[in-house]
Amino acid sequence: MAIDCLVLGAGQEVGKSCVIASINDKRIMFDCGMHMGHVDHRRYPDFSRIPRPQGTGFDRAIDCIIITHFHLDHVGALPYFTEVCGYGGPIYMTYPTKALAPLMLEDYRKVMVERRGEEEQFTADHIVECMKKVIPVDLKQTVQVDKDLQIRAYYAGHVLGAAMFYAKVGDTAIVYTGDYNMTPDRHLGAAQIDRLHLDLLITESTYATTIRDSKYGREREFLKAVHKCIGGGGKVLIPTFALGRAQELCILLEDYWERMNLKVPIYFSAGLTIQANMYYKMLISWTSQKIKETYSTRNAFDFKYVTNFDRSMIDAPGPCVLFATPGMIIGGFSLEVFKHWAPAEKNLITLPGYCGVGTIGHKLMSGKPTKIDLDKDTQIDVRCQIHQLSFSPHTDAKGIMDLVKFLSPKNIILVHGEKPKIAILKGRIKSELGIPCYDPANNETVSIPSTHYVKAVASDTFIRSCSHPNFKFSKSSMEDGHGSSFKLGNSAPQLQVSDERVAEGILVIEKSKKAKVLHQEELLQMLGEKENKVQFAYCCPVRIGNLEETKSTDITSTNDKLSMTDGSLWLQILFARLSDEFSGGNIQDFGEHLQVESFRMSTCLKETCPYRIDETLQGNRSELVFFCCTWSVADEKIAQRIISILKNFGSSAVKRNSLVPIG
Ligand SMILES: [Zn+2]
Numbered sequence: 001m002a003i004d005c006l007v008l009g010a011g012q013e014v015g016k017s018c019v020i021a022s023i024n025d026k027r028i029m030f031d032c033g034m035h036m037g038h039v040d041h042r043r044y045p046d047f048s049r050i051p052r053p054q055g056t057g058f059d060r061a062i063d064c065i066i067i068t069h070f071h072l073d074h075v076g077a078l079p080y081f082t083e084v085c086g087y088g089g090p091i092y093m094t095y096p097t098k099a100l101a102p103l104m105l106e107d108y109r110k111v112m113v114e115r116r117g118e119e120e121q122f123t124a125d126h127i128v129e130c131m132k133k134v135i136p137v138d139l140k141q142t143v144q145v146d147k148d149l150q151i152r153a154y155y156a157g158h159v160l161g162a163a164m165f166y167a168k169v170g171d172t173a174i175v176y177t178g179d180y181n182m183t184p185d186r187h188l189g190a191a192q193i194d195r196l197h198l199d200l201l202i203t204e205s206t207y208a209t210t211i212r213d214s215k216y217g218r219e220r221e222f223l224k225a226v227h228k229c230i231g232g233g234g235k236v237l238i239p240t241f242a243l244g245r246a247q248e249l250c251i252l253l254e255d256y257w258e259r260m261n262l263k264v265p266i267y268f269s270a271g272l273t274i275q276a277n278m279y280y281k282m283l284i285s286w287t288s289q290k291i292k293e294t295y296s297t298r299n300a301f302d303f304k305y306v307t308n309f310d311r312s313m314i315d316a317p318g319p320c321v322l323f324a325t326p327g328m329i330i331g332g333f334s335l336e337v338f339k340h341w342a343p344a345e346k347n348l349i350t351l352p353g354y355c356g357v358g359t360i361g362h363k364l365m366s367g368k369p370t371k372i373d374l375d376k377d378t379q380i381d382v383r384c385q386i387h388q389l390s391f392s393p394h395t396d397a398k399g400i401m402d403l404v405k406f407l408s409p410k411n412i413i414l415v416h417g418e419k420p421k422i423a424i425l426k427g428r429i430k431s432e433l434g435i436p437c438y439d440p441a442n443n444e445t446v447s448i449p450s451t452h453y454v455k456a457v458a459s460d461t462f463i464r465s466c467s468h469p470n471f472k473f474s475k476s477s478m479e480d481g482h483g484s485s486f487k488l489g490n491s492a493p494q495l496q497v498s499d500e501r502v503a504e505g506i507l508v509i510e511k512s513k514k515a516k517v518l519h520q521e522e523l524l525q526m527l528g529e530k531e532n533k534v535q536f537a538y539c540c541p542v543r544i545g546n547l548e549e550t551k552s553t554d555i556t557s558t559n560d561k562l563s564m565t566d567g568s569l570w571l572q573i574l575f576a577r578l579s580d581e582f583s584g585g586n587i588q589d590f591g592e593h594l595q596v597e598s599f600r601m602s603t604c605l606k607e608t609c610p611y612r613i614d615e616t617l618q619g620n621r622s623e624l625v626f627f628c629c630t631w632s633v634a635d636e637k638i639a640q641r642i643i644s645i646l647k648n649f650g651s652s653a654v655k656r657n658s659l660v661p662i663g
């Protein structure tokens with residue numbers, strides 16, 4: 001069982017978000033977006049890479065599609081995938097996304113087909129048919145897609161209705177964030193999620209290396225730029241998509257107009273945004289706390305300074321502020337206005353913090369150009385001012401790290417970010433948090449192991465072993481601690497007692513039986529096996545010259561001359577000597593062998609013993625008696641001491657040999 005993530009889009013780039021995650025063989029498509037910067041086959045994810053049995057459609061290959069929010073880089077390819085490629089399975093998104101996504105899709109379709117004259121990818125009917133397949137979900141509502149697959153949505157901030165999605169199959173769980181914002185803005189709250197146990201977190205990383213300063217300062221910078229422009233009689237063009245940033249900036253401008261008592265008109269380019277504002281008014285429960293609170297006295301989306309803009313007004317004299325779709329100046333009306341207004345120095349174009357590669361917005365941001373080639377016949381002089389908005393509904397690097405720390409998932413995949421930046425963030429996550437992190441490119445697959453929990457019964461012996469407390473005592477200051485501390489009199493420092501209980505057991509899984517946790521001592525019994533212990537052995541040589549002296553004093557009743565083969569007698573002599581010298585334990589005499597704990601020693605009469613080490617021994621070999629010693633690893637220290645005593649007999653005997661010849 002594993003999790004395989006095939007990244008079909010937004011891998012090391014921003015655009016056409018699409019991740020196919022297969023969790024224990026259930027396959028989910030997270031987002032189905034399009035790339036704004038491309039008009040060729042790169043515009044859509046390469047759906048042909050989705051593994052499917054030959055001759056079958058996508059219904060068999062994918063269990064469900066989850067759309068996180070209405071932005072086109074997350075939903076733009078959905079009608080194409082359902083109506084042209086033929087996917088007919090379930091699609092999930094939040095209620096606001098279901099309401100607003102068709103507006104975005106229809107607006108985009110018009111721009112592409114009616115204004116840019118491009119080949120139609122999907123029709124207005126396709127959008128309608130596609131949206132019929134959508135099952136709307138509420139926040140924190142657990143949806144059972146089928147008996148094995150469960151999903152849940154969490155508030156993501158970012159745009160109205162945006163959600164992070166949790167998906168669980170068996171014991172394996174992942175979260176796909178989509179786009180999110182960890183700080184509230186004027187019209188939306190901050191992302192909110194439960195502390196979940198996750199095998200994988202797939203997170204956006206648009207601002208992987210950016211740390212933002214105070215929002216207040218950034219807003220003031222924007223208002224200053226706008227005020228300066230209209231004060232000089234210029235026109236301000238704000239290219240945006242109809243939903244999201246348009247509402248956020250409108251709330252900001254309305255507030256400023258009110259305070260500064262400004263009379264300069266603010267326009268929306270099309271009826272679309274007016275229609276969108278209506279939805280915002282309806283979906284007030286999904287907005288920020290402040291908007292919800294003031295809702296009863298005034299709906300923040302009832303813009304009182306904003307009116308509709310007509311194409312005939314493009315070249316009308318006088319200052320104004322215009323919101324024109326689409327964002328990033330990818331075509332349509334915002335491009336038309338841009339052509340007219342860009343050549344005048346007093347005008348101002350404000351661009352969002354992020355514009356996709358390949359868009360005019362991106363060209364304007366990367367070093368101010370003086371001319372922009374639209375196509376081979378059209379060139380635009382750019383003399384106007386350009387202001388880049390430094391606020392964005394995406395989380396910054398700190399927000400990403402905060403979310404990662406909060407969830408501490410087992411693995412992380414970074415998507416929806418630029419390659420060099422996400423490489424830096426990946427390094428930070430690995431080194432600072434020690435979590436495996438991946439940044440796959442488009443069409444690459446990341447495989448990670450999934451979790452499988454085993455329910456097990458525990459043996460009595462194991463349970464008893466867990467109940468042994470392992471107290472740790474440490475003195476601490478007078479502060480009133482937790483329940484585990486107690487006072488030792490009035491003035492005495494408190495004693496901190498902590499119980500560091502760790503239980504180790506052995507998990508036994510037998511075929512067609514319940515898994516069981518045993519104490520380690522029970523295992524052999526259960527297996528019907530004998531214990532195998534590692535034993536050490538050494539056949540130790542001892543010079544008998546030294547022992548002969550002992551004999552004459554200690555063993556007076558035996559024969560005058562000891563035979564070399566009289567093993568037990570040598571042992572008795574040794575026993576007497578060791579009892580004097582060895583004080584570290586009880587030496588017992590069992591007749592055939594001596595024993596201290598696991599250490600055993602007996603006379604070795606074999607010609608060759610496998611435990612004898614061929615040491616270079618000085619003097620006459622016939623004066624040596626060998627004692628075979630065995631011991632287990634626990635008694636290594638005892639063994640070393642006894643053997644060194646035995647050897648010292650030898651060395652003193654060698655010395656004696658040179659002085660007192662034995663014979
Ligand atoms: Zn977005």
Ligand SMILES: [Zn+2]
Pocket residue numbers: 017071073074179416
């Ligand atoms: Zn996005």
